[in-house]
Amino acid sequence: MKRYFRELSVAAALALLLLVLALVAPSFFSPQPLLSRLTAQTPSLVVAVGMALVIICRQIDISVGSQFGVCAVVAGLLAAAGLPLPVVLFTSIGSGMVMGALNGWLVAGLGLPSIVVTLATMVTWQEALRLFQQGKFVNLPPGTQWFGLRQLGGQTALICAALVLLALAAWAMKNLAAGRFIYAVGTDAEAARLAGINPRRTTLGAFTLLGALTGLAAVMNVVQSPQVQPTCGAGLELKVIAACVVGGVAVNGGRGNLWGVFAGLLLLAMINPALTSLHVEAHWEKAIQGLVILLAVVADGLRTRRSRR
Amino acid sequence: MNTFLKRLLARPEAILFFVLVAEIVFFSVAGRNFNTSDNVANIVRHSAEIGMLALVMMPIILTGGIDLSVGSLLGLCAVIFGVFTHEWKMAMPLAAALTLGxxxxxxxxxxxxxxxxxxxxxxxxxxxxxxxxxLAEAITKGTMTYRDFSPEFIALGRERWMGLPLQGWLFILIAIGIAVLVHRTTFGRAFRAIGFSPEGSRYAGLPVQRRIAFTYVLAGIVAALAAIVFTARLRQARADAGTGYELQAITAVVLGGTSIFGGVGTVGGTLLGIASVAVLTTGLKLIPAIALAGIGSELGSLLTGALLILALAGGTLAKSLAVRRSRRQSHAAPKPTITT
Amino acid sequence: MKRSTFLTSLLAFALVTACDKKSDSSSAGNSSDGKKLTIALLPKSKGNQYFATVEKGARAAAAELGVELIYDGPTNTDPAKQNEIVEGWVNYGVNVIAAACENREGISGALKAAQEKGIKIVTYDSDTTPDARSFFVNQATAQGIGETLMDTAAKLCGEEGEFAIITATLTAANMTEWRKNIEARLAAKYPKMKLVTTKPCDDQKDKAQAEATNILNAYPNLKCIMAICSPAVPGAAEAVKQAGKAGVVKVLGLGLPSENRQYVKDGVTQAVILWKVEDLGYLTIQAAVAAAKGTLKTGDKTFTSGKLGAMEIQDTDIILGKPFVFTKENIDQFQF
Incomplete structure (x- = not known):
């Protein structure tokens, strides 16, 4: 109980928000908009899982938004060329892996700081994509949306896929050697090395996995509508990093729980809909979003301060 | 002289210095009207605010911290300055002083x-x-823009003194101030010590937390100053001022050789970082072939990203080479053990 | 050591100022020396299909007239970027600057300074203050856009009921202008209609979809969503489609036919409002060249522009034509 205090308190904050909504704006819970909203969050959730691994490994990746855009356009162009969906899916994941591995190689191989490396790759992919696509939407052939299923089926499939992935990753982080390696390297890379873990390979793996998940998430985003916007990844990095932080992942590595990330993402994602349902004016939204992030970290700070004394 | 040159070349900033010189030479030849006083004034005006933010970001990063909020704070201060001058009808100096507060x-x-x-x-x-x-958006409801500032105020963003735009002089003052603070005072040398080893600094009796706090407050004040300069240059205050400036400031600092983990870095290097990015992005747009192809802005960002990676990788490579060489030397002639 | 770096950076600065010389004056604002004219075209933002289409039309005109065309613009939302690009062009020595102004007053200072150097200024798409340019290629004024949007929305809703607006960002200057005009028209002509909320989408289709979903949920009596930035139109349409309210809640907005074709055909989006974008770029370059050569002067009543033929001039506005409403019936005729 005490060990998961942070994750539970985020879940409690989410529950409180939902309770207020249930009392003030019960229509918030009518099934249709709820399903659409949750489906729209699935790509972010998949990227957030990968981001959590990288942050637990004591690194950070701010290029995921640009990677997401590149993968989405690659997927969109292939689908528009009439290639079957599995080919599209694997090419997108592959492109993500290549970009993730490049970050990983620069960080783990050359020993460069991840925040700077990914700042540079963020700009590079983003501008290259702008030069290549000029902002043009990619129109997808009919039958791509929802994998050719009906809307309800497609949404259910996406939500289930994201949840299964989350559960698998959470299980793996706890029970597989590779998962424990990530915690070990994030806590103390030198100690991990002495214990026989290869910190470089672990870091490279975390970045590559994040890239692959970003590629997967891009496809999950592409199939939700009949067209792809090349700038669809803008701001994604801040959103998922904030979700990780609010969900209790420590930025100096070694600590974090994927279910906490899930709760953090839901909490942040529900603020805007909640404010609309409560008829709060739009110019307050950004300030409230910032306040929630700050409150989460302040609460954490106060707790650790008390426990230090 | 020879040792001076050697020492100079051994510094990571040296690479950047040659990059900057190469940029200037290249754009002088390939660019159109690059070597003109108007272009120098443009470069100074367009990078003064980001440069100021980079200068105060440098001590923060030197202590091992980071400040992502400076761009947003620039926007908030611009809006508050507008509120002071337009809604509360304050005199310009008072409004400026309060904005700094x-x-x-x-x-x-x-x-x-x-x-x-x-x-x-x-x-x-x-x-x-x-x-x-x-908060900036909430204050202005997103839509309110403050304009019609007095001509004397706008002169700050427009006029030159001895050929250099006024904000350039302000920038130089801040640069000298920060350089003296970081490199010439015991107060400021603590930043490097803290970034190098926070625990060690604490045991050495440094008030670590107070010194760190100082760097963030300083960043706030200079961000407010940059907001005023920005308002004078654009002749308006709106909530979107300074969007994205934080990343550009961090880019300049890191490019200038300051380690993102803290403990290593110089103000001179930061200045070189600011200048090389500003010259690169401005110069590219003055090359006719690039301008006519319509890719000036994108290419500028792309090459800045590439330069950042190259500078970092170059620095690391140089370091590992140096380590290897010194190892080889130490094999040949083992270092004498130091006795006290 | 530290001093040496500080010194080197001072040295670098000195180097820049040392090789300083006066601007190459022959290139600035001089069009009669037989050299090719250089026209600079400034979009509100780059990497945006609307302005890519403008560029296409502009390049066609530039090739026809044998002038050089420079195209550059902001790649992010930094509000100072347009001014910086204009100031760079003044120094580069272009003959004409054709600008789509993100910020009416904000850019006027930079444009006036360019005029003082003898550079002709033409604006297109959205105007600056009239004293900072010679001509405005007018495809629609802020007032015209606001009124067309509001009138179309009123017609779709039967002049009564609630509607909501989705904009790019709350701070975008031109959209603030449009919103003002929408609200003025609403107050003047449609007392039974009510604007319930205005939400930003950061020029993101997906965010527009999320906001539209929220709005549909929070305002069950909503009759219409008005999307005033182009990515928001398909975003809002997708939200209405997923909510199963196609046809019940009307969608209209400013957007490109190619981005909205399917939704219009499916009856989710009722009206997309725009002008002939490629023609706008073409006409802008035609006018810019004519203004530089002196064949287009203040006081002219018509302007003959290449393949487009004679265009009407009102005061200093060259009129491209009224905004065009794309509907199910005519959208297939337009390919941009």
Whole structure:
């Protein structure tokens, strides 16, 4: 109980928000908009899982938004060329892996700081994509949306896929050697090395996995509508990093729980809909979003301060 | 002279210095009207605000911290300055002074959260990044723009003195101030010590948290000053001022050889970082072939990204080469053990 | 050591100022020396299909007239970027600057400074203050856009009921202008209609979809969503489609036919409002060249522009034509 205090308190904050909504704006819970909203969050959730691994490994990746855009356009162009969906899916994941591995190689191989490396790759992919696509939407052939299923089926499939992935990753982080390696390297890379873990390979793996998940998430985003916007990844990095932080992942590595990330993402994602349902004016939204992030970290700070004394 | 040159070449900033010289030579030849006083004035005007933010970001990064909120704070201070001058009808100097005070307070919020609650700077300033921009939007309801500033005020963004735009002089003053603070005072040398080893600095008797707090408050004040300069240059104050400036400031600092982990870096290097990015992005647009192809802006960002990676990788490579060489030397002639 | 770096950076600065010389004056604002004219075209933002289409039309005109065309613009939302690009062009020595102004007053200072150097200024798409340019290629004024949007929305809703607006960002200057005009028209002509909320989408289709979903949920009596930035139109349409309210809640907005074709055909989006974008770029370059050569002067009543033929001039506005409403019936005729 005490060990998961942070994750539970985020879940409690989410529950409180939902309770207020249930009392003030019960229509918030009518099934249709709820399903659409949750489906729209699935790509972010998949990227957030990968981001959590990288942050637990004591690194950070701010290029995921640009990677997401590149993968989405690659997927969109292939689908528009009439290639079957599995080919599209694997090419997108592959492109993500290549970009993730490049970050990983620069960080783990050359020993460069991840925040700077990914700042540079963020700009590079983003501008290259702008030069290549000029902002043009990619129109997808009919039958791509929802994998050719009906809307309800497609949404259910996406939500289930994201949840299964989350559960698998959470299980793996706890029970597989590779998962424990990530915690070990994030806590103390030198100690991990002495214990026989290869910190470089672990870091490279975390970045590559994040890239692959970003590629997967891009496809999950592409199939939700009949067209792809090349700038669809803008701001994604801040959103998922904030979700990780609010969900209790420590930025100096070694600590974090994927279910906490899930709760953090839901909490942040529900603020805007909640404010609309409560008829709060739009110019307050950004300030409230910032306040929630700050409150989460302040609460954490106060707790650790008390426990230090 | 020979040893001076050798020592110079051994510094990571030396590479950047040659990059800058190469840029200037190249654009002088290939660019159109690059070597003109108008172009120099343009470069100075367009990079003064980001440069100021980079200068105060440098001590923060030197202590091992980071501040993502400076761009948003620039926006908030611009809006508050507009409120002071237009809604409350304050005199310009008073409004400016109070805006600097607001900047100091906002920097104080960051400082308090980071030093009193011991929260990671990345997260705290990620939160205030949204909060400050959000407050700016809330104050103006997003739509309000303050314009019609007095001509004397606008002159700050427009006029030159001895050929250099006024904000350039302001920038030089801040640069000298920060350089003296960081390199010439015991107060400021603590920043490097803290970044190198916070625990060690504490045992050495340094007031670590107070010094760290100072860097964030200073950043707040200078961000407010940059907001005023920005307002004078654009002749208007609106909530979107300074969007994205934080990343450009960090880019300049890191490019200038300051380690993102703290403990290593010089103000001179930061100046070189600011200048090489500013010259690169301006110069590219003056090359006729690039201008006619319509890719000036994108190419500028792309090459800045590439330069950042190359500078970092070059620095690391040079270091590992040096380590290997010194290892070889130490094999040949083992270092004498130091006795006291 | 530290001093040496500080010194080197001072040295670098000195180097820049040392090789300083006066601007090459022959290139600035001089069009009669037989050299090719250089026209600079400034979009509100780059990497945006609307302005890519403008560029296409502009390049066609530039090739026809044998002039050089420079195309550059902001790649991010930094409000100072347009001014910086204009100031760079003044120094580069272009003959004409054709600008789509993100910020009416904000850019006027930079444009006036360019005029003082003898550079002709033409604006297109959205105007600056009239004293900072010679001509405005007018495809629609802020007032015209606001009124067309509001009138179309009123017609779709039967002049009564609630509607909501989705904009790019709350701070975008031109959209603030449009919103003002929408609200003025609403107050003047449609007392039974009510604007319930205005939400930003950061020029993101997906965010527009999320906001539209929220709005549909929070305002069950909503009759219409008005999307005033182009990515928001398909975003809002997708939200209405997923909510199963196609046809019940009307969608209209400013957007490109190619981005909205399917939704219009399916009856989710009722009206997309725009002008002939490629013609706008073409006409802008035609006018810019004519203004530089002196064949287009203040006081002219018509302007003959290449393949488009004679265009009407009102005061200093060259009129491209009224905004065009794309509907199910005519959208297939337009390919941009």
């Amino acid at each position: 607001v900047g100091a307070m906002a920097g104080g919020v960051n400082a308090a959260l980071i030093t009193v609650l011991r929260l990671p700077p990345l997260i705290v300033t990620l939160g205030t990044f949204s909060l400050f921009r959000g």
